[in-house]
Amino acid sequence: MNRLYKKTVGLTLLAGLFLGCGVAAAKEFLVGVEIPLTGSLARVGAGMNEGISVAVDIFNKTNGKHTIKTIVIDDESAPAKAIAAVEKLASQEVVAISGGYGSNNIAPASDAANKLGLPYITSGGVDDSLVARGYKTFFRINNTVGYQKAMVGLIDALKVKSASIVYSTKEATANLAKDVEKELTTKGFKVGMHAFDPAITDFKPIINKIKLQDKPEVILMCGYENDYVGILRAAKVLKPKVKAMIGVWSLATAKMAADFPDLMPWVYGTALLPFPAEFKTADGKLFAETYQKLYNKEPDYLGQFGYVQSLLLFEAIARAADNDTLHKGGVAEELRKTDRETLVGRVQFNDKGDNINFVHRMGQHQNGKIGIVWPSEAANAKPNFPAVPW
Amino acid sequence: MKTNASIWVLLLVAYGAIPLTLGSNHYVMSLLVAALVIGGIALAWALLGNLGGMVSFGHSAFFGVGAYVSALLTLKAGTPIVIAMLLGGVGALLASLVMLPVLRLRGPYFALAILAYAHIFKIIATEWTAVTGGSAGLSSIPRFPTAFGFDFSGKVGSYLIILSVVLIFALCYRLIRASDYGIALRAMHDSEDATRVIGVNSVLLKALMLFVSAFMTGVIGAFNAHYINFLEPDYAFNGLWVTLPIVAAIFGGYRTILGPLIGAVTVYLIDQLVFKSLIPYGHQLILGALLVAMILFSPSGLVPLLRASVRRNHAAG
Amino acid sequence: MLELILQALFSGVLQGGSYALIALGLALVFGTMKVINLAHGELVLLAAYIAYTVESSLGVNPVFAIPLALLIVCAAAVLVYFLVDLIRQDRELNSLLLTYGIAIILTNAIQLIWSADIRSTGSAWFQEPVVIGPLYSMRSELVFFVVSLALMTGLWWWLSRSWYGRAVRAVSSQRDAAKLMGVNPRKTELVSFIVASILASFAGVALFSYGVIQPSYGHVLTVKAFIITVLAGMGSIPGVLVGALLLGVTEALTVTLASSALQELAGMCLFLLVLFVMPNGLFGAAGRRG
Numbered sequence: 001m002n003r004l005y006k007k008t009v010g011l012t013l014l015a016g017l018f019l020g021c022g023v024a025a026a027k028e029f030l031v032g033v034e035i036p037l038t039g040s041l042a043r044v045g046a047g048m049n050e051g052i053s054v055a056v057d058i059f060n061k062t063n064g065k066h067t068i069k070t071i072v073i074d075d076e077s078a079p080a081k082a083i084a085a086v087e088k089l090a091s092q093e094v095v096a097i098s099g100g101y102g103s104n105n106i107a108p109a110s111d112a113a114n115k116l117g118l119p120y121i122t123s124g125g126v127d128d129s130l131v132a133r134g135y136k137t138f139f140r141i142n143n144t145v146g147y148q149k150a151m152v153g154l155i156d157a158l159k160v161k162s163a164s165i166v167y168s169t170k171e172a173t174a175n176l177a178k179d180v181e182k183e184l185t186t187k188g189f190k191v192g193m194h195a196f197d198p199a200i201t202d203f204k205p206i207i208n209k210i211k212l213q214d215k216p217e218v219i220l221m222c223g224y225e226n227d228y229v230g231i232l233r234a235a236k237v238l239k240p241k242v243k244a245m246i247g248v249w250s251l252a253t254a255k256m257a258a259d260f261p262d263l264m265p266w267v268y269g270t271a272l273l274p275f276p277a278e279f280k281t282a283d284g285k286l287f288a289e290t291y292q293k294l295y296n297k298e299p300d301y302l303g304q305f306g307y308v309q310s311l312l313l314f315e316a317i318a319r320a321a322d323n324d325t326l327h328k329g330g331v332a333e334e335l336r337k338t339d340r341e342t343l344v345g346r347v348q349f350n351d352k353g354d355n356i357n358f359v360h361r362m363g364q365h366q367n368g369k370i371g372i373v374w375p376s377e378a379a380n381a382k383p384n385f386p387a388v389p390w
Numbered sequence: 391m392k393t394n395a396s397i398w399v400l401l402l403v404a405y406g407a408i409p410l411t412l413g414s415n416h417y418v419m420s421l422l423v424a425a426l427v428i429g430g431i432a433l434a435w436a437l438l439g440n441l442g443g444m445v446s447f448g449h450s451a452f453f454g455v456g457a458y459v460s461a462l463l464t465l466k467a468g469t470p471i472v473i474a475m476l477l478g479g480v481g482a483l484l485a486s487l488v489m490l491p492v493l494r495l496r497g498p499y500f501a502l503a504i505l506a507y508a509h510i511f512k513i514i515a516t517e518w519t520a521v522t523g524g525s526a527g528l529s530s531i532p533r534f535p536t537a538f539g540f541d542f543s544g545k546v547g548s549y550l551i552i553l554s555v556v557l558i559f560a561l562c563y564r565l566i567r568a569s570d571y572g573i574a575l576r577a578m579h580d581s582e583d584a585t586r587v588i589g590v591n592s593v594l595l596k597a598l599m600l601f602v603s604a605f606m607t608g609v610i611g612a613f614n615a616h617y618i619n620f621l622e623p624d625y626a627f628n629g630l631w632v633t634l635p636i637v638a639a640i641f642g643g644y645r646t647i648l649g650p651l652i653g654a655v656t657v658y659l660i661d662q663l664v665f666k667s668l669i670p671y672g673h674q675l676i677l678g679a680l681l682v683a684m685i686l687f688s689p690s691g692l693v694p695l696l697r698a699s700v701r702r703n704h705a706a707g
Numbered sequence: 708m709l710e711l712i713l714q715a716l717f718s719g720v721l722q723g724g725s726y727a728l729i730a731l732g733l734a735l736v737f738g739t740m741k742v743i744n745l746a747h748g749e750l751v752l753l754a755a756y757i758a759y760t761v762e763s764s765l766g767v768n769p770v771f772a773i774p775l776a777l778l779i780v781c782a783a784a785v786l787v788y789f790l791v792d793l794i795r796q797d798r799e800l801n802s803l804l805l806t807y808g809i810a811i812i813l814t815n816a817i818q819l820i821w822s823a824d825i826r827s828t829g830s831a832w833f834q835e836p837v838v839i840g841p842l843y844s845m846r847s848e849l850v851f852f853v854v855s856l857a858l859m860t861g862l863w864w865w866l867s868r869s870w871y872g873r874a875v876r877a878v879s880s881q882r883d884a885a886k887l888m889g890v891n892p893r894k895t896e897l898v899s900f901i902v903a904s905i906l907a908s909f910a911g912v913a914l915f916s917y918g919v920i921q922p923s924y925g926h927v928l929t930v931k932a933f934i935i936t937v938l939a940g941m942g943s944i945p946g947v948l949v950g951a952l953l954l955g956v957t958e959a960l961t962v963t964l965a966s967s968a969l970q971e972l973a974g975m976c977l978f979l980l981v982l983f984v985m986p987n988g989l990f991g992a993a994g995r996r997g
Contacts, residue, residue, distance in 0.1 A: 037671040038815075040624075040923060042823035074671055079618050079625060080424040084662070087416035107529055107620040116416070129529040169516050169968050171525045171622055195968035197513070199927055201918050204718045204843065205711075205962035212711055226825045226919040237836040237843045255824075262831050445800050447807075491983050497800050498743045502933050503982055506975045509930075513972040629926065633811065640804060672819045678811030685805040686793050 028067045029317050029326075031056075031310075032089030032118075034109055035099040039077025044250075044302055045101050048124060051299070051306025052098055054290050058307075059314040062286075066318045070098075075105055082109035090116045095317055096331050098310045103127035103171060110138045119332045121313045123305035126172050131352040137332050139353040141309050141344060144172070146358035147248055148179045150270055151220065154362040154374040155184070158244065158385050160217040164192035164210045166203075166231055167222035176248065177222040192216060196227075203227075203234035211240035221247040225256065232263040236390045243386030244268060252363035252370050254298045264365040266387035268373070271363030272304050272344055274380050275370035284343055308342045404553055409546045419545035421662055422655070426552040427614050429654030430559060432635035434606035436644035437563050441575045442599035445497060447632055448504030449607050451511045452482040454626035456608025457615035458515060458522060461531045464616070471534060475612040482608025483601050485511065493596050512627035527622025531615050548617050555613060556651060559606050563647050566602065571595060633674075634658070637681045643691020652693060710841050715963040716956060717842045723955025724852035725917065727859065727948050728910040729928055730935035732903030734947050735862075737936060738879035739892075739899040741799055742791055745806040748928030749813035750787075750904060754780050754911020755920045756817060759826045762915075769828050769916050776908040783813075784904030788897055810925065818922035827919045851913035858909060862902070863944045875899050934978040940988025949989055953977070 033052055036045035052070065060067045071092055075082035082105040089097060090113075097113050100106040101124030113120040114135045121139040128144065155163065163184060167177035174195065184191050192214035194206050210219060219242050221231050228251050235245065244266070250256070251269030254276075277298060279285040287307055291299040299307075312335065320330030339348045346357045362374040364383055371381025412418045431449055438444050459481030463469040469477070485507075492503040515522045522528070534542035534551060541547055566572050578592050611631075615621050635654065642653020657677070665673035688695045733747045744750075754776040761772035787809055794801045828834075833847035866872040874895045877885035882892055914920060914928075931954070938950030954974055961973035981988065 038674070038818065038823075042671075042818065043825070043921075046823065072670075074666070078628075078630065079620065080420070080427070080614075081662075083618070084417060084420045084424065087420050091415060091417045104527060104620055104622045104625050108618045111619060112416075112420075127526065127529075129526075133530070169525050170624070171527060174525045195966060196962075197968050197971045199971050200962075200967060202718055202722050202959070205715045205959045206967050208711055208714045208843075209963060226921060229825070229827055229919050233834060233845060236834065237845050239836070259829065260827070261829065262834065445803055492979075495982065495986070498737075498741075498803055499937065499982070501800075501803055502743070502930070502937075503979065505930065506934075506978050509975050510972060510979075513969070513975075517968060517972075633807075636804065636807070672815045675812050675815035675819070678808045678813075678815065681808030681811065682790065682805055685801050685808065686790065689794075689796060689801055 027065065028069055029321070030092065030094040031068055031070050031313065031317070032086070032092070032094035032097040033070045033072040033099045034075050034082055034085040034089065034097055035072065036077040036101050036105065037072075037074040041077040041101045041105070044124070045074075045077070045099075047300060047302025048099065048101060048306035050291070050295055051303035051308075052310045054287060054294060054299075054303065055307045055310035055314060057290050057294065058286055059311060063314075063318055066321055068314050068317070075100075075109070077102065077105065079105050079108045082106075083112045085109070086112040086118070086120075087116070090118060094118070095326060096121070096313055098122070098306075098313050100124050103130055106130060110135065113137060117329065119313070119316075119335060121309045121335065123309045127175065131354040134352050136329075137353075139309075139312075139332075139335050139349055139355075141312070141342075141347055141355045142305065142358050142360070143354055144176050144179060146355075146360045147176055147270060148183065150360035150362050150374065151176075151180050151246065151248065152183050152187075153359075154246065154268060154383075155218065155220075157374055157376075158218070158383065160243065161188075162190035162214075162216045163218050163220050164194060164214045164216040165220045165222065166194045166196065166206060166210070168198050168224065168227055169195050170198055170224075173222040173224075173248075177220075180220065180222075190216070196223075198227075201230055203230045204238060207231065207234040207238050207240060210242075211238055215240075216242060218242055218244045218246055221245065221251070223247070225250045228256070228267075229260060229263060232260075232267065232389060235388070236263065239390050242388060245388055246362075249301065252365060253300050254370065255300060257365055257368055257370065261368065263389055265367070265389045266365060266384055267389060268362055268364045268383075270301070270360040271370055271372060272301050272361060273299075274363065274372050278380060281341070287343065304343050308344050308347070312338055312340075312342070312347060401557075404557075405550070409549065413546045416545050419549055421659060423545070423548050423552055423617065425655045425658035426549070426556050426651075427610055427617075428634045428638055428658055429651040430552065430556045430610035430613075431607055431631060432639040432642070432650035432654045433556065433559055433563065433647075434603045434610070435632075435635045436639040436650040437566075437606070438599055438603040439639070439644050441567065441572060442596045442603070443497075443575075443578065444493075444596065444600075445501045446504045446603075447501050447636075448506070448508040449603075449635065450627045450629060450631040451485060451504065451508035452604040452607035453611035453614075453631045454508070454511055454515065454623070455485040456482040456611030457621055457626045458528075459608070460612030461528050461615045461621050462521065464532045465528060465530075471532060471616055475609055475616070478612030478615075479605040479609035482604045482611065485608075486600050486604035489600065490597055493593055493600065508627055508632075512623050515623040515626065522623070525623060527620060527625070529620050531619045531621060533619060534616055552610075552613055552617075555609060559609075560647055560651065562602070562606075567647070571598065575599065634677075637677050639691075640681060640684050640689075641692055643693040643695075645690055646693050649691050649693040653691065711963050712960070713841055714843065715959040717844065719956030719959030720952055721844055721848045721852050721955070722959065723948075723952035724855040725848070725910070725913055726931055726935055726955055727951035728851070728855040728906060728913060730932040730939070730947050730951055731859065731862065731944070732906040732910070733929070733932040734936045734939060734943075735875070735899050735906075736896075736903045739875055740791070740802075740896045742802040743806070743933065743936075744787065744791075744903070745803060745929055746787060746809040746813055746925075747806075747903070747907065747932055748930075749810050749817070749925035750780050750783060750907045751911045751914060751928050752817060752920060752922070752925040753783065753813065754908040755915040756821050756826070756911075758828075758912045758915040759821070759920070762828060762830070768830055768832070769912055773908060773912055776912055777905060780908045780911070781901055781904045784900050784907070785897070788900040792893070792896075810929065814922055814925055817925075821922065823922055825919050825921045826915070828916050830916070833916050845917060847913075847917040851917060854909060854913065858906060859944060859948055862906070865902075866944065871895070871898050875902075931974075934974060937978060938981050938988060940990040943988070943990035946988060946990030953989075 073085040096119040100122040103125040106125035110120040246268040252271035316334035373383040456478035460474040460478030463474040638654035639650040643649030758769040758772040939946030
């Protein structure tokens with residue numbers, strides 16, 4: 001006990017010294033990364049983490065003045081461990097936190113960060129309740145509305161009038177499906193809703209219902225990779241007479257094109273960038289090169305989001321350091337002033353920390369490539385419509 | 391006499407030394423709170439195992455029901471948290487009523503039948519959107535209030551609450567074990583047929599133990615909901631609420647009262663502080679290995695093992 | 708509507724065939740040893756990941772992974788057997804906890820080796836649709852349904868005709884009597900573990916060929932297999948088939964007639980219903996009640 005006590009006192013003194021010296025001398029800043037690397041969210045967490053590492057690499061090479069070092073803690077996809085991770089990071093003197101996946105982990109983690117006065121930026125939680133709290137320290141670059149706008153936007157552009165939505169009963173997918181349903185119904189669409197339990201593997205009975213009862217023009221899929229594979233396989237077998245298969249996240253990716261080449265043709269999904277990536281901006285080119293160098297593969301959307309959220313944070317830290325407001329809430333202040341074009345479009349935060357400009361783009365699998373087909377100003381390809389994988 | 395003294399020292403450390411020295415270290419405090427949550431479930435789980443003779447893989451059902459009941463009562467009916475937590479326990483107890491039919495089943499069947507209930511409750515929580523908020527879950531669940539000029543929503547406050555809850559449960563466990571029921575239950579262990587002959591209703595006794603265990607787990611679940619402030623079906627009924635307590639209870643010795651508690655705190659802290667730095671991703675692997683090793687080499691747990699070796703040393707010395 | 712129900716029945720039967728293959732191993736070991744191997748689903752998943760490795764590195768059809776899967780999964784199963792055999796007291800409950808621990812180890816080991824990405828076969832041949840009148844299926848489903856039936860017939864033949872098979876049955880029903888008749892129960896238990904792992908290997912390769920796998924999936928498989936074992940009643944091979952088909956059909960009909968969100972709920976309710984109404988399963992002998 002005595003040793004622990006000494007240690008605590010020591011740490012406190014050390015922290016005091018640090019604060020007393022000010023930050024002008026220290027040029028390397030610690031940033032915490034709280035992210036799921038094991039458990040149910042391991043895959044998406046790992047993807048986001050790659051983007052964060054790329055952001056560190058790029059920031060340190062390009063900023064010239066400041067450098068960033070990250071401390072990564074696996075939250076094991078568990079809320080209590082996400083809280084502990086944030087608190088451990090705080091005790092290690094990080095200036096802000098990047099990361100988090102799943103609203104149930106992000107909510108308590110950002111709550112803990114808020115209590116400790118640490119800015120928290122993420123792209124892993126689209127639930128509206130996250131921003132409804134109105135924290136001054138919470139920021140996110142994407143939201144359900146952005147996905148909804150993209151899905152409905154594409155459907156409008158394709159000029160169809162009926163749709164069936166197949167969606168997982170998980171939080172993010174169910175929310176999105178219901179929001180899309182609401183909007184489509186008010187537009188006079190005929191919408192069929194089909195919720196499925198995440199444990200389901202055989203989708204033929206659902207697709208058959210859609211084929212024989214709903215008879216929609218398009219099928220919308222709100223799920224995750226394993227769900228898409230199941231749905232598309234079932235659809236390929238049953239061949240419902242639809243004009244398009246439209247999904248959301250994790251679908252219009254290079255990985256899916258490579259892993260499931262005969263399921264993906266002409267399938268739509270949200271995508272930030274075409275594949276092979278065509279980066280028009282210098283920023284984008286640098287990102288793709290660095291990603292290739294570090295991980296020897298094409299960047300995916302998780303990496304892109306992780307990269308953008310982290311780079312915005314690092315830049316805010318650098319600005320706060322220059323203004324000498326780093327420990328006076330300057331990072332959150334600088335983040336709120338963010339207004340810049342990024343890989344995910346223009347980013348500006350409202351007073352609740354939500355990115356007001358976020359609108360996702362829709363891509364389509366086209367001959368092993370992914371073309372951006374909506375919105376028209378970002379498009380590099382024309383949608384092939386009607387077209388399905390079978 | 392000696393055990394009494396060590397318990398007083400333990401209490402003094404738990405209530406005095408730890409909050410005073412570590413109270414400002416949020417990280418360690420949140421690890422301790424999480425460990426005590428696991429410890430509380432482990433205690434309830436071990437009570438069912440030790441006195442009821444039943445292994446359960448479905449305690450997440452009670453944990454989730456308790457959490458949901460308490461969260462909904464505070465959110466929608468404005469019930470004070472203390473009452474809501476108790477009612478969370480009652481809710482879990484009521485949930486265990488529907489499990490009564492499976493009590494007649496032999497060990498493995500009971501263990502997995504109760505798991506089916508956990509699945510069912512989770513799906514109900516997902517589908518009953520009007521009440522539970524569905525898969526989107528419940529957010530902004532009220533925190534612990536400020537009472538007697540002390541903010542219980544902070545780390546130290548939460549720690550003191552869960553510590554007290556768990557210790558009260560341990561005391562209840564002790565009282566039950568020492569009561570006539572406890573004696574009858576232990577007799578039942580040795581020979582169920584014999585106890586039936588002398589007129590002990592074994593199913594009723596088992597049912598009572600299931601109720602107690604469910605109530606305790608429900609209260610712990612309720613605590614956790616107010617501590618984390620967020621609830622969704624996947625989280626509330628997660629299998630982890632069973633895995634860790636089982637490892638902890640077996641590690642500490644599920645036939646003892648404090649074993650599961652000590653086991654939980656030890657296993658959780660070692661896991662987070664040591665294993666996690668050894669294998670950052672996938673350290674649960676070591677937990678699995680630990681469970682295997684304990685079952686093979688010391689199925690009655692570490693605490694009885696240590697006690698035995700201490701006794702042996704005494705005898706030798 | 709009729710067309711819908713017919714397709715649901717057909718899908719349910721095919722799904723049931725694959726469930727049966729997964730459940731058989733669990734039921735067999737439970738029969739001889741009274742041990743529920745909670746790591747059984749992970750063993751199936753291990754075979755599936757071996758199929759993935761073979762397919763992705765050699766570029767061949769996943770069925771060619773079966774020999775390698777047999778080798779590794781059998782070795783793993785024998786190891787599990789020897790660990791279970793080390794238990795000295797209260798084997799029925801302690802083996803549950805022991806195999807639970809092994810399941811945790813395997814799940815995490817699989818994630819460390821193969822990462823958390825989802826995997827499934829890329830073989831186009833397996834994914835071709837097969838249409839029989841108004842009924843649709845994937846070729847892999849039909850192929851493995853036939854394989855599953857063949858393996859079940861083989862197992863049934865082995866249990867009723869061969870010496871070891873009879874020994875397994877004898878140990879299952881009357882352990883002490885079998886001992887008196889000169890059957891070594893420990894050797895028989897080992898044999899049943901090995902046969903179970905052979906079934907698990909086929910089940911795993913089948914799973915990879917028609918479904919999607921990820922590291923956390925093993926637990927789901929174990930639970931499904933246990934439900935079927937309960938439906939079947941102890942040690943009954945036809946029972947396992949009927950139980951598996953019943954589960955598959957119930958799930959598919961729930962999706963068609965009610966909502967797909969309730970599919971898992973229907974399976975669990977069926978499980979509890981059978982436990983309450985027919986505590987010895989559809990084909991089992993007495994002995995499940997405490």
